[in-house]
Amino acid sequence: MIEKDDEQNSSIVKALKVRDGSPLDVPMVKFGWSKEEGRHIYQGEMSKEDSQQRKIADLKHAVLEIFDGKTSMHTKDLQNGLMELFSVRDRTARSYITTLIEGNIIEKSKQFPSSYRLIE
Numbered sequence: 001m002i003e004k005d006d007e008q009n010s011s012i013v014k015a016l017k018v019r020d021g022s023p024l025d026v027p028m029v030k031f032g033w034s035k036e037e038g039r040h041i042y043q044g045e046m047s048k049e050d051s052q053q054r055k056i057a058d059l060k061h062a063v064l065e066i067f068d069g070k071t072s073m074h075t076k077d078l079q080n081g082l083m084e085l086f087s088v089r090d091r092t093a094r095s096y097i098t099t100l101i102e103g104n105i106i107e108k109s110k111q112f113p114s115s116y117r118l119i120e
Contacts, residue, residue, distance in 0.1 A: 001013070001014055001015075001016050005030070008030070008032070008043075009032060009033075010030045010031060010032035010043055011030070011031050011032065011040075012028050012029070012030055012046065013028065013029050013030075013031065014026070014028040014054075017086075017087050020089075021088075021092070022086070022088055022092045022095070022096075023086060023087075023088075024055040024058060024059070024086070024096075025055075027045045027046065027051065028045065028046040028050075028051055028054065029042065029043075029044070029045050029046070030042075030043040030044060030045070030046060031043060055099065056099065056100075056103040056105070059096055059099055059100055059103070059105070060100070060103070060105050062081075062082065062085050062086070063078070063082075063100055063105060063106060063118070064118075065085070066078060066081035066082065066085065067118055071117055071118070072109045072111070072112055072115045072116065072117040073115060073116055073117075074112075074114060074115050075097075075114050075115060075116065078097060078106075078116055079093045079094060079097065080093075082096050082097070097116070100116075104119055105118070105119060106118055106119060107119055
């Protein structure tokens with residue numbers, strides 16, 4: 001997928017689906033127009049910090065879609081939703097849940113121990 005980055009006047013290429021891995025762990029690369037060369041040129045990979053922020057933002061958007069207005073969700077349902085949305089395996093979906101917890105987007109439900117809830 002190619003996204004426009006207005007801040008740096010470039011385009012960012014990121015993976016949507018990968019074989020046996022996580023598309024969120026594939027480095028994102030930047031391309032931009034060079035007036036001197038009269039063509040698009042490779043501008044390098046995005047920094048680890050930018051990639052991590054983008055990963056958390058993508059996961060947050062996905063989890064909001066998966067929760068779809070619900071206040072809490074069973075662990076298996078959340079895991080299955082992530083697996084379906086990102087076309088990943090269960091181990092990768094579990095690592096996404098860990099990333100969501102570390103990013104303060106979700107937390108274990110105190111009321112239902114085998115569930116997660118969105119942090120408001």
